[in-house]
Amino acid sequence: MSPRRTAAAIAFLYLFLGYIWISFSDRFVFTLAAESAYLTQLQTYKGWAYVTVTALLLYVLAHRALQRERNLSERDGLTLLLNRHMFERELDSELAYAKNKDHNLTVIILNIDGFKQINSHVNLEAGDRFLVQIADIMRDSCHQQALLARFGGDEFAIALPDSRWPDAVVPLIQQIQRRIQHLHVAEAPRLNFSSSAGISLYPRDGSTANSLIDAATLALDEAKNSDRGSYKLFNAELSQIVSSRAQLLLDLKEAVEQKQLTVVYQPQFCVQKNIMTGVEVLVRWHHPKKGMIPPSDFIPLAEESGLICAITDFVMHQAIHELTTHELLYRDIKRVSFNVSAADFNHSESCERFIANLSSLPGDWSVIELELTESAALLNLEGIKNVLDVLRQRGVQVSLDDFGTGYSSLNTLRLLPIQEVKIDQSFVKDIIKNKQDAKLVRTILAMAQALHLRVVAEGVETHAQANYLMSAGCEEFQGYLYARPMSIEHLVTFIRNLKQQRAQP
Structure with a gap:
């Protein structure tokens, strides 16, 4: 239903209930206290009851509308994971806390290898169902303090506060990658999938959400270029490689x-x-x-x-x-x-x-x-x-x-x-x-x-x-x-x- 029709339906329902309330409540009050000294007092109570009921109704409607708007602005509509904007915002808050407590933090950017096969072999709906399964694997594998996000397409992000590298991070990545390898699309059971991951560490690789995400993305690109289904940790050498590739790209455009x-x-x-x-x-x-x-x-x-x-x-x-x-x-x-x-x-x-x-x-x-x-x-x-x-x-x-x-x-x-x-x-x-x-x-x-x-x-x-x-x-x-x-x-x-x-x- 369109917003205009929804608003009209709510207004009509409110008008109808108000008419019913006014018509029947007055009759009820007169029946209880006709020609009584309590008539004025009952009319006041009736008015307060009406205000209370309508206030509760407005609260429910406003709360649901605001909650929906918040979910749309903070969450990915398909997987209900954080979207990129909220992930960066929450990550900056976690980084401030980590700096205060002298904790470390790990950012992982995950990409599904071969995901486009689903759209070309089956359909978009099958691709959406597959992405929801990925999100479920991430929720099931990570602890409650982890920040989970979908950046768009088949790219996901994980932030692990106070996580030790490599002891706590590598087993988690390997577990997620193994579970993704076992996923299958019912309409095309022969399709096989893997996932590549890039990793960055706070404070070594950056002190802001953007710098850590960029570092993990560079590591992800290196993982996909070298061996799909693997993971790479960001290092200074990667930054040099990316810089060289950027210059090579400029030269190629000119060529x-x-x-x-x-x-x-x-x-x-x-x-x-x-x-x-x-x-x-x-x-x-x-x-x-x-x-x-x-x-x-x-x-x-x-x-x-x-x-x-x-x-x-x-x-x-x-x-x-x-x-x-x-x-x-x-x-x-x-x-x-x-x-x-x-x-x-x-x-x-x-x-x-x-x-x-x-x-x-x-x-x-x-x-x-x-x-x-x-x-x-x-x-x-x-x-x-x-x-x-x-x-x-x-x-x-x-x-x-x-x-x-x-x-x-x-x-x-x-x-x-x-x-x-x-x-x-x-x-x-x-x-x-x-x-x-x-x-x-x-x-x-x-x-x-x-x-x-x-x-x-x-x-x-x-x-x-x-x-x-x-x-x-x-x-x-x-x-x-x-x-x-x-x-x-x-x-x-x-x-x-x-x-x-x-x-x-």
């Missing part, structure tokens, strides 16, 4: 704006037919002061900061321009693979972006292949599917990269319009020595063959690996054994040399 990035090409081969089947386009960044920055350093940074879409656009435009200018596309190169991120599909204009990027192609769009990792696909499965369905109608091919490392490979294959899977290099690396990896590769190959999917093995570096993969039925290879990533000029020379080799008797 994107000034078009200082470059692209390279790594050929893919069908060894049995002795032909090059395509190239994967990779991005490189040569920093003017720091030299070559590995993609493993700046790509995650670009995804976190929202720069990845601009990088994707640059890579696609630049590669198509270079390959077309050197007359390699369609003639010598029949397939060009681009790595795309989940963020490339997060906006309403994502489909238009890809179409604009590919509009300069001089021929059929089937020469283009988009490579998407399983983990990225799971972040926004429905949105990605909608975009890929449109692009697939125009001929664009889709490859599932790092196949076998995700949470639900078969489900991803079933839902997305995929023509190719890439065996992750982590399986290829030890395929000769590790029987489990060998079995997994053979299973992937058998499944791909049954589904009529093309398979490319990544990271092939030795003849032993290549021979094993060929005997298992894999036909296409990519790796240092055959060719390293190279510039467009070197690619032209490489293709010319290949042609000369094939022409020789």
Whole structure:
């Protein structure tokens, strides 16, 4: 019911009760003391009774309204834990007390790894129920003096007054993490979850609520970057790392704006037919002061900061321009693979972006292949599917990269319009020595063959690996054994040399 209707209903009820009171109370008084000396006194008592009853009614209504307003301003509406504002306020009070009593205090920021899978695989309601379960675990695990909060999304906070590090804190964090690992969503029982935590200590890491929360958040970021499902304690070195990352981000923004990035090409081969089947386009960044920055350093940074879409656009435009200018596309190169991120599909204009990027192609769009990792696909499965369905109608091919490392490979294959899977290099690396990896590769190959999917093995570096993969039925290879990533000029020379080799008797 709207506030206006609620207020009107209360006013109508008050008016109705007042009318009933006045009508029947007067009759009752006259019945008791008609023409009596007590009539005036009874009328006074009746008036006081009316004032008392209405005052009690107003008190109940005002108390409930104020309590609701207070809960809305202090509590998270879903979990009923403190919201961020009240957590900071209560934490400052606890810090003042801790300073007075010379006590210590611990702040923990907790984040759920893989939580977005619920929204993409199930629905928002299931996600809300999961967050309520997290809140219940926190209440059950922490003592009554602890401050518990939800900052928003899947981020929670805990403040533990007078808690010893590590004796009282580490067992608590490990207990919460274990219990979260055992949580399951009924609609998607195969989904697995973990939680990462960042920790800061008073007075070592700060003396205010904001400084301790910031320190714990930095530690949380480091935990998620290094090993999900872990916890990290803030230290001065982390502050230096964060400062370096912030500077690197500024440099990356400038590199994107000034078009200082470059692209390279790594050929893919069908060894049995002795032909090059395509190239994967990779991005490189040569920093003017720091030299070559590995993609493993700046790509995650670009995804976190929202720069990845601009990088994707640059890579696609630049590669198509270079390959077309050197007359390699369609003639010598029949397939060009681009790595795309989940963020490339997060906006309403994502489909238009890809179409604009590919509009300069001089021929059929089937020469283009988009490579998407399983983990990225799971972040926004429905949105990605909608975009890929449109692009697939125009001929664009889709490859599932790092196949076998995700949470639900078969489900991803079933839902997305995929023509190719890439065996992750982590399986290829030890395929000769590790029987489990060998079995997994053979299973992937058998499944791909049954589904009529093309398979490319990544990271092939030795003849032993290549021979094993060929005997298992894999036909296409990519790796240092055959060719390293190279510039467009070197690619032209490489293709010319290949042609000369094939022409020789």
